[in-house]
Amino acid sequence: MRIRTAITAWDRATWKRRARLSAVAAASAALVAAAVPLGAAPAGAQITTRPAVTLAGSVGALPAASATVVVDVNVPTDLNSAGDPQQINEVPVASATITSSGFSIPVPASSTLQQAEQQGHGTVNFTVMAVSGSDLTAEGIPAPIDVSPAAANAAQLATQAAGIVQMPAFAAFRPMTATQAAAIKASNSAVSDSATPNIIPPCTWKAYGSQYNDLTRVGEVHVANTSGLSDTFWFRHQNDETITFGYSASNPDGNWTGGGTISLTNTLSANGYHTFGQGAVDYADVTYYYQRYHDYIGECPGSYEILAVGSADVVNPGTNTPPVNPYGGCKNDHYGISFSSPGGWDYDVGRGQTYSGIATVFGFTFGGSDGFNTDVEHDYTAASGAATTWLCGSPGDEITNSPIIYNTTG
Amino acid sequence: MPTRRRASRFTSWLAVMITTAAIAACGSADPAAGPLRMQTVGGQPVIATSFIAVVPGQTADAEAYLDNDANAPVRITAVSAVSAPGFATARLVDVGVATSGHGLATARGWPPPVPSRPAIGADLPHGDIGLFFGITGPAVSHNYAVAGLKIAYTYQGQHYSLVAWAGATACVAANPDSASSYQSCSAYTTSVNTTVEKLAGLST
Numbered sequence: 001m002r003i004r005t006a007i008t009a010w011d012r013a014t015w016k017r018r019a020r021l022s023a024v025a026a027a028s029a030a031l032v033a034a035a036v037p038l039g040a041a042p043a044g045a046q047i048t049t050r051p052a053v054t055l056a057g058s059v060g061a062l063p064a065a066s067a068t069v070v071v072d073v074n075v076p077t078d079l080n081s082a083g084d085p086q087q088i089n090e091v092p093v094a095s096a097t098i099t100s101s102g103f104s105i106p107v108p109a110s111s112t113l114q115q116a117e118q119q120g121h122g123t124v125n126f127t128v129m130a131v132s133g134s135d136l137t138a139e140g141i142p143a144p145i146d147v148s149p150a151a152a153n154a155a156q157l158a159t160q161a162a163g164i165v166q167m168p169a170f171a172a173f174r175p176m177t178a179t180q181a182a183a184i185k186a187s188n189s190a191v192s193d194s195a196t197p198n199i200i201p202p203c204t205w206k207a208y209g210s211q212y213n214d215l216t217r218v219g220e221v222h223v224a225n226t227s228g229l230s231d232t233f234w235f236r237h238q239n240d241e242t243i244t245f246g247y248s249a250s251n252p253d254g255n256w257t258g259g260g261t262i263s264l265t266n267t268l269s270a271n272g273y274h275t276f277g278q279g280a281v282d283y284a285d286v287t288y289y290y291q292r293y294h295d296y297i298g299e300c301p302g303s304y305e306i307l308a309v310g311s312a313d314v315v316n317p318g319t320n321t322p323p324v325n326p327y328g329g330c331k332n333d334h335y336g337i338s339f340s341s342p343g344g345w346d347y348d349v350g351r352g353q354t355y356s357g358i359a360t361v362f363g364f365t366f367g368g369s370d371g372f373n374t375d376v377e378h379d380y381t382a383a384s385g386a387a388t389t390w391l392c393g394s395p396g397d398e399i400t401n402s403p404i405i406y407n408t409t410g
Numbered sequence: 411m412p413t414r415r416r417a418s419r420f421t422s423w424l425a426v427m428i429t430t431a432a433i434a435a436c437g438s439a440d441p442a443a444g445p446l447r448m449q450t451v452g453g454q455p456v457i458a459t460s461f462i463a464v465v466p467g468q469t470a471d472a473e474a475y476l477d478n479d480a481n482a483p484v485r486i487t488a489v490s491a492v493s494a495p496g497f498a499t500a501r502l503v504d505v506g507v508a509t510s511g512h513g514l515a516t517a518r519g520w521p522p523p524v525p526s527r528p529a530i531g532a533d534l535p536h537g538d539i540g541l542f543f544g545i546t547g548p549a550v551s552h553n554y555a556v557a558g559l560k561i562a563y564t565y566q567g568q569h570y571s572l573v574a575w576a577g578a579t580a581c582v583a584a585n586p587d588s589a590s591s592y593q594s595c596s597a598y599t600t601s602v603n604t605t606v607e608k609l610a611g612l613s614t
Contacts (some may be wrong), residue, residue, distance in 0.1 A: 334510075334511040334512075335511050335512070335513065336512055336513070337473070337512060337513035337514055337515050337524075338512065338513070338514055338515060338516075338517055338522070338523050338524050339515035339516055340462060340515075340516050340517045340518060340523070341462075341516075341592075342462065342463050342586060342587060342591070342592040342595070343460060343461050343462030343463065343470075343515075343516035343592075343595070344460060344461050344462075344516070344595075344596055344599060345458055345459075345460045345515035345516055346458060346459045346460065346577075346599070346603050347457075347458045348456075348457045348458065348459070348603070348607060348610075348612055380515065381596060382516070383589070383592055384463075384586075384587045384588060384589050384591075384592045385587060388523070391515055398513075398538060399513065400449050400451060400456040400475050400538075401449075401451060
């Protein structure tokens with residue numbers, strides 16, 4: 001069952017009241033240890049003392065003496081018939097005031113977090129935004145909090161066990177736009193007139209323009225050039241796809257900068273395949289749905305945001321051709337495996353390859369990886385009469401640990 | 411090199427020994443706590459399901475992917491077939507350990523076409539291990555499958571066991587190179603694979 005969310009006026013008022021209370025505490029603490037969770041949840045929500053997760057990292061050199069760092073939970077809402085959000089609420093759930101680049105912010109359990117977990121099948125997309133003086137920076141990251149062991153990969157399980165998400169480097173601080181500065185000034189007018197705000201308001205993204213579908217690279221296929229050989233590439237979307245996204249300060253059609261990564265949290269079931277025949281050396285593409293969002297108020301890290309919001313269940317051969325096996329043949333690979341006919345080899349667990357240019361939409365080039373997953377499956381078959389061929393993985397990798405599988409005649 | 415008849419007798423004897431040893435090896439306090447495990451990718455077990463059509467008496471060869479976590483070797487004492495519920499269970503004929511790095515997707519006849527040594531009594535060093543196995547079935551025009559292998563082994567004097575999921579199908583046919591036997595075998599194995607994935611916890 002899909003859960004719909006809308007932040008009501010009551011919620012927003014509650015958040016602002018609690019945020020102000022938290023801001024007082026945050027202002028009194030100058031160091032990382034002063035991280036204070038915000039009460040984002042409506043009254044009555046259970047908030048435990050043990051954090052659900054701690055986000056840690058570095059925002060880089062501060063432009064001013066201090067910075068306010070706020071952790072937002074991304075809550076998709078107003079889903080369309082395809083299950084894709086027409087609005088994304090970034091709800092503050094924790095904050096800290098820092099005087100150096102490092103931060104470590106515990107995020108408490110809350111109903112907001114729980115809701116995001118349910119929508120994301122245990123994974124929550126966070127945005128961490130830092131404001132220092134008149135500059136800001138932000139970085140998005142998915143955090144596994146309650147992914148079921150059957151669906152989780154090792155990295156997710158390790159993160160869940162440790163309870164800490166180490167964030168990658170943030171983009172350099174950039175000047176706030178006039179609307180951003182005004183929105184933050186308004187939020188802080190009752191609290192402080194210092195250069196660094198204590199409150200960063202919640203942010204609401206609304207869908208801008210129509211959803212855009214584009215073929216997106218998710219893998220590659222190599223089939224020996226021998227009669228009777230084929231590989232059926234399966235793609236099962238199970239919330240393991242990590243994909244970059246972008247912000248633009250002013251232009252919905254360009255000037256994008258990387259905003260970090262998200263985990264696709266659409267609840268659509270995608271389970272597609274395509275059979276590649278003799279001699280195929282192709283990328284495998286899946287149709288992804290992309291959506292631009294606009295911040296009409298000025299409270300978000302950018303004026304526009306571009307995201308992948310879902311995927312379809314159709315696999316197609318992609319454009320261009322991936323590099324062929326570097327050994328000249330899998331028999332030359334120390335880890336090559338022999339494949340005789342008439343038979344088949346169905347490899348159930350794939351390690352996704354990371355590609356830097358999986359799709360370019362409205363001028364933003366996405367990168368992504370299907371991670372360690374059970375989403376990609378290769379079914380190689382050798383029909384009657386087919387010559388024995390060889391299978392292998394990337395150089396130096398056993399085939400069981402390789403994001404790419406090659407099939408060659410020798 | 412043994413003649414085919416001697417080899418056949420030997421494999422029959424070995425199959426009995428494998429089964430007998432598997433039964434005898436059970437009984438350690440915590441048999442699953444040993445260092446031998448399935449290889450994993452991203453926390454999920456590495457599983458491949460394979461099929462091949464064979465003539466009567468010929469083995470369908472496949473591979474299970476193991477990992478010895480310990481720095482000291484473990485010794486395999488017995489291996490037996492694990493049934494795939496709902497499918498005729500293949501007879502496990504022989505088991506070998508990969509010795510060259512090369513592995514096996516599918517092959518017909520034992521020994522497989524890549525270097526191996528007998529598994530029973532073999533000491534497996536630390537790291538990834540390919541365990542080859544050959545299966546077959548008695549009746550022509552019938553398909554047989556296993557969901558994996560139960561492996562009994564010793565480590566530092568203690569007895570342990572492990573179920574390694576590795577789906578494999580032997581489709582016994584008078585003419586295994588016919589298109590019909592291939593298609594029948596492929597469809598049968600799709601169902602076997604679904605069952606193995608469930609048994610291994612990869613799907614529900």
